[in-house]
Structures are given as C-alpha cells and as structure tokens.
Amino acid sequence: MNFLNKKTLKSFGKYMTIMSLILIYSCSENESQTVTTMDSLIWEDDFNNTGAVDATKWSYDIGTGNNGWGNNELEYYTNRTENVEVKDGMLHITAAKESYLGASYTSGRILTKEIYDQKYGRFEARIKLPWGKGLWPAFWLLGSDIDTVGWPNCGEIDIMEYVGQAPTVTHGSIHGPNYFGSEAITKSYTK
Numbered sequence: 535m536n537f538l539n540k541k542t543l544k545s546f547g548k549y550m551t552i553m554s555l556i557l558i559y560s561c562s563e564n565e566s567q568t569v570t571t572m573d574s575l576i577w578e579d580d581f582n583n584t585g586a587v588d589a590t591k592w593s594y595d596i597g598t599g600n601n602g603w604g605n606n607e608l609e610y611y612t613n614r615t616e617n618v619e620v621k622d623g624m625l626h627i628t629a630a631k632e633s634y635l636g637a638s639y640t641s642g643r644i645l646t647k648e649i650y651d652q653k654y655g656r657f658e659a660r661i662k663l664p665w666g667k668g669l670w671p672a673f674w675l676l677g678s679d680i681d682t683v684g685w686p687n688c689g690e691i692d693i694m695e696y697v698g699q700a701p702t703v704t705h706g707s708i709h710g711p712n713y714f715g716s717e718a719i720t721k722s723y724t725k
Contacts, residue, residue, distance in 0.1 A: 572656045581620045586613070587644055594618070595643040598636075608668070610637035618642030629669065651678045657693060669698030686714035 579591050594613040598604055609629060612618070617640050619626045629641040659673050672695040677688030690709040697703070707720040 576652065576655060577650055579625075581623055581625045583620050585620060586615060587618060587620055587625065591646065591649060592644045593647060593649060595645060608637065609639035609641040610634045611643040612640050613642070614640075616640070618644060627671070629664075645676075647676075647678070659693075661694065663696050663698075663701075665698045665701040667699045669696075671696055671698075685709075687711050690714075692718075 577591075579588060581587075595603060595611050596613055598610055599607060612634070616630065617628050619628070625644075627642045627644075629639060631639055634640045657675060661671070661673060663671055673693045674695070675691040675693065676685075677683070677690070680688040686709045690707075692705065692707040692709070695705045695707065697705075702725045703722055704725075705720055705722045707718040709715070709718045713719055
C-alpha cells in the first residue's frame with residue numbers, strides 16, 4: 535500500500551515548514567546564561583549549645599527502623615546524649631557496642647522532619663567521619679511527602695555516604711522511582 539500520495543506529501547510539506555519556522559525562531563544563539571547564586575542563609579545550626587540537640591531544629595528517629603524507615607541496621611537509634619550530643623561547637627553522633635533494648639549496638643539519627651522543609655537550595659555540612667567495618671554515616675535529604683507516597687517515590691538525595699571499611703571513598707546518590715537501591719544514580723569520589 536502506498537501512503538505517499540500528493541495530498542500526504544503536501545500536508546507533510548506544510549508540517550515541515552511550520553516545524554522549521556518554530557525551530558528557527560525558538561532557538562537562540564545567545565550563549566549567555568543567568569547563574570543563580572544562593573547567598574541568602576535560610577537555616578543553620580552552629581551547634582553552639584551543650585547537651586541535646588536544639589529541639590526547635592531537630593527530632594530523632596528512635597528504634598531499629600524495622601517498622602519501615604530503616605535498612606535492617608544492627609543498631610538501636612536513641613535520643614540519649616551517649617549517642618547524640620552537642621559539645622565544643624560540634625554535633626557528636628556516637629555508635630557504641632552495647633546491649634540496648636534487644637540490639638547489640640546503639641547510635642543516633644536526627645532529622646528535621648515536620649520542623650524544617652526546603653525544596654531548593656544549597657545544603658552543606660562539615661563532617662568528620664569515623665572509619666571501621668560496619669559503619670555507614672550519611673548526610674542526606676528525603677522528600678517530605680514520604681508518609682503519603684512512600685520511598686523511593688518521595689525522592690532521596692544522598693549528599694554524602696561513606697562506608698567505613700573504605701575510608702578514602704565517599705558517595706553521592708539520587709534515588710527515586712525506577713532508580714533506587716543498587717540502581718541509584720551514584721557518583722563516587724576517591725581521595
């Protein structure tokens with residue numbers, strides 16, 4: 535069957551003319567661009583108190599995470615100052631080998647959920663990392679709609695993840711629908 539008749543070719547010709555005009559007039563040769571600078575500080579914590587974290591800025595995940603927010607970690611996350619403490623102008627999160635509520639280890643996990651939420655911006659921290667087998671500290675962002683859409687649909691940006699037995703490598707990853715877990719978009723940096 536022949537689909538290319540005079541009527542089809544004429545319509546196709548008009549279509550191509552219109553598309554060519556759209557392309558010519560919609561494409562700019564101007565290569566300048568506007569760079570967005572994010573120089574307005576919106577939120578910070580300098581950890582200038584002593585003891586527990588500032589409750590107006592942080593809350594805690596408490597437990598093992600086996601109720602849906604964890605990755606089958608071996609530790610029990612607490613809000614005790616033995617695990618999460620501010621001192622000397624720094625936040626200290628300490629993992630300890632100890633028997634605690636059925637777990638063999640304890641640590642801390644703090645978050646800003648339901649306290650602070652920011653869609654766009656620059657997020658940064660200065661972090662001193664421990665090393666050793668089994669440690670996996672991270673600095674990450676999670677979509678605030680996790681309770682309604684679940685993970686990975688809420689999105690996750692791992693600004694920094696570090697596996698303790700590889701002390702010279704840090705990872706940054708993006709998780710979302712169809713690209714999460716081992717299929718995340720990841721870039722590693724080796725020092």
